[in-house]
Amino acid sequence: MRWVWKSMLFSKVTMVILLVLPILFLSLALPLFKSTVEDLQVPIMLVDSSEQTMVEELVDELEETEPFSLQVVNNLDLDVLARGEVEAIFEVTDDLETRILDGDTDELFTWYRHENSFADGLFKEHLASTLMEMIVKAESANLVMSQTDTFDWDEVFHYGQRYFEPDPIFQMDFQSFGEYGQEETHRQSEQSTAMYLLIIWTYCWLLMIYFTNYIYHWRGQQLFDRLSLYRYGRAKLYLYWIIVVLVIVFGFASVIGAILHSIDSQMVTWWQLMNELGPVLFISAVLILVSSLICRTRRGMLASTLSYLLGSVSVFWFISWGWLADNWFNYFFIPVWLL
Amino acid sequence: MIRLDDVGYKKKGKHILEGVNAHVEAGDSICLFGPNGAGKSTLLKVMANLIKPTVGVRHFHPKEEKHPIGYIPQQVALFNNLTVKDHLRFYQKMTKKHSTNYIEEMKLKLGLNEILSKRVDQLSGGMMRKVNLAVGLLHEPEIVFLDEAFVGVDLAAKHDMLKWLNQLNERGVTVVFVTHDWHVINQLAKKMWILEDGRITDQVKMSEINHLSSQKIAEGTALSKMFALRMQ
Ligand SMILES: Nc1ncnc2c1ncn2[C@@H]1O[C@H](COP(=O)(O)OP(=O)(O)O)[C@@H](O)[C@H]1O
Ligand SMILES: [Mg+2]
Numbered sequence: 056m057r058w059v060w061k062s063m064l065f066s067k068v069t070m071v072i073l074l075v076l077p078i079l080f081l082s083l084a085l086p087l088f089k090s091t092v093e094d095l096q097v098p099i100m101l102v103d104s105s106e107q108t109m110v111e112e113l114v115d116e117l118e119e120t121e122p123f124s125l126q127v128v129n130n131l132d133l134d135v136l137a138r139g140e141v142e143a144i145f146e147v148t149d150d151l152e153t154r155i156l157d158g159d160t161d162e163l164f165t166w167y168r169h170e171n172s173f174a175d176g177l178f179k180e181h182l183a184s185t186l187m188e189m190i191v192k193a194e195s196a197n198l199v200m201s202q203t204d205t206f207d208w209d210e211v212f213h214y215g216q217r218y219f220e221p222d223p224i225f226q227m228d229f230q231s232f233g234e235y236g237q238e239e240t241h242r243q244s245e246q247s248t249a250m251y252l253l254i255i256w257t258y259c260w261l262l263m264i265y266f267t268n269y270i271y272h273w274r275g276q277q278l279f280d281r282l283s284l285y286r287y288g289r290a291k292l293y294l295y296w297i298i299v300v301l302v303i304v305f306g307f308a309s310v311i312g313a314i315l316h317s318i319d320s321q322m323v324t325w326w327q328l329m330n331e332l333g334p335v336l337f338i339s340a341v342l343i344l345v346s347s348l349i350c351r352t353r354r355g356m357l358a359s360t361l362s363y364l365l366g367s368v369s370v371f372w373f374i375s376w377g378w379l380a381d382n383w384f385n386y387f388f389i390p391v392w393l394l
Numbered sequence: 395m396i397r398l399d400d401v402g403y404k405k406k407g408k409h410i411l412e413g414v415n416a417h418v419e420a421g422d423s424i425c426l427f428g429p430n431g432a433g434k435s436t437l438l439k440v441m442a443n444l445i446k447p448t449v450g451v452r453h454f455h456p457k458e459e460k461h462p463i464g465y466i467p468q469q470v471a472l473f474n475n476l477t478v479k480d481h482l483r484f485y486q487k488m489t490k491k492h493s494t495n496y497i498e499e500m501k502l503k504l505g506l507n508e509i510l511s512k513r514v515d516q517l518s519g520g521m522m523r524k525v526n527l528a529v530g531l532l533h534e535p536e537i538v539f540l541d542e543a544f545v546g547v548d549l550a551a552k553h554d555m556l557k558w559l560n561q562l563n564e565r566g567v568t569v570v571f572v573t574h575d576w577h578v579i580n581q582l583a584k585k586m587w588i589l590e591d592g593r594i595t596d597q598v599k600m601s602e603i604n605h606l607s608s609q610k611i612a613e614g615t616a617l618s619k620m621f622a623l624r625m626q
Binding site: 059 | 444462463466467468469470471474481483484490529
């Protein structure tokens with residue numbers, strides 16, 4: 056085992072492919088990855104000159120949503136907007152709480168934006184819907200208080216909170232409220248996780264194709280002829296090959312996983328990666344080995360494995376774009392399992 | 395030890411071997427001789443049980459499992475970036491059956507001790523062939539098949555290899571080999587099978603070869619070709 060490991064790993068080409076390509080791959084993939092994360096972060100400034108508790112509560116609610124980075128200050132400074140540091144500034148009225156309690160919702164905020172502002176409209180919607188929740192809760196608390204005096208206003212107000220929490224029954228409500236809220240971003244991140252898994256799988260698949268070179272080389276050298284004289288000799292070499300390949304590929308995948316995780320802890324955890332990608336990689340290695348057993352010529356093997364790769368990637372995209380209906384035979388292409 | 399009854403081998407509609415009847419006795423040393431493409435390598439593989447004949451039967455007597463076979467392929471079947479020592483250890487592990495005395499002796503006789511820590515791709519052609527031979531003999535086979543094991547081997551290395559093979563043969567190891575090298579045939583062969591187009595056209599004893607009638611050679615049998623080859 057040790058010797059097969061050594062002989063497969065200690066060659067210049069293998070080293071280059073193992074070390075340089077992942078670095079290249081990462082340096083290409085990471086900026087892409089980072090920019091998608093940063094694009095989602097819309098910088099917004101909230102001005103609250105009288106530091107109201109209602110505003111604090113509102114901010115807590117708002118901050119649960121990822122795509123905005125919220126900054127709360129006491130004084131209005133429009134230069135920040137002019138310099139493009141934030142997309143928009145929202146100034147809160149000094150009497151937010153009393154106005155909400157009264158049910159008077161006109162001009163609660165002053166919305167300052169720049170002509171270059173782009174995604175701040177999303178925040179406005181988000182702010183409005185969050186505020187709506189609070190208003191509805193306040194209204195219902197008012198209603199309850201007018202009917203009975205056994206409850207404290209605050210109690211009823213916070214009790215209303217329950218209806219907006221994502222309990223299974225009320226999930227539909229929640230979604231309609233948070234149009235740009237959690238559900239959406241969650242699905243988005245699942246989608247891009249699958250995409251990253253596909254990219255990692257593609258690289259691993261190519262890596263494994265590269266390693267079949269050894270099998271063809273050994274076969275050409277008549278090494279398998281020689282080993283077939285010994286008990287399980289031939290099978291052992293194939294087994295060692297697949298173990299070495301799996302170790303390398305899993306090592307590669309976990310390094311990538313760790314790097315992705317360190318960039319965004321929500322994106323893909325190491326466990327998630329291994330859970331979803333692990334079985335797929337394992338079966339891929341077996342498939343590659345089988346194809347190199349069936350195809351006696353290197354060319355035949357390359358043709359079949361590369362067209363499988365192409366087919367898989369296409370089917371993967373077609374499914375995620377909704378062009379292809381769910382069908383059992385889609386699962387013939389193993390990357391589809393990642394979706 | 396091995397008997398071939400009307401053995402034939404067909405691949406992709408082409409008869410590579412046809413109607414081969416032959417017998418290998420324990421302690422024999424047989425040279426398979428013939429032009430390129432005659433089917434020598436294929437016959438060797440059939441005898442070594444690496445491939446099954448498509449027609450006819452290969453008998454091995456008495457029990458095959460108790461008589462390990464050694465096969466030294468035509469290609470240098472080594473891992474390029476492993477050292478000679480690595481190779482010896484790898485095959486010791488692979489074959490499990492080995493006596494250290496025998497291995498030490500072989501290392502000494504083949505002059506491998508000086509190159510133990512060298513990587514195979516740093517060796518000369520002759521050295522590589524020596525290692526190729528050594529790993530094939532590591533498990534003390536009782537019958538050895540060598541396919542052009544002396545190609546590109548310098549005289550000194552050839553001398554070591556032949557000496558060791560002769561010693562093994564004297565100890566009762568059966569040797570069957572393919573070569574075009576007259577020097578090797580002279581030193582090692584006791585018998586010679588002449589192959590042409592997948593058939594054995596002649597089986598001769600080397601002791602008889604000198605007494606072969608000049609008539610036969612003049613008639614243009616395979617043997618005359620053999621001498622022609624030698625002179626080229
Ligand atoms: N795997 C194969 N498929 C098709 N033809 C083969 C194969 N192996 C050998 N041959 C053909 O069989 C003939 C004999 O081959 P071989 O036994 O290698 O001859 P030799 O060793 O005497 O040169 C050659 O004509 C060769 O082209
Ligand atoms: Mg040959």
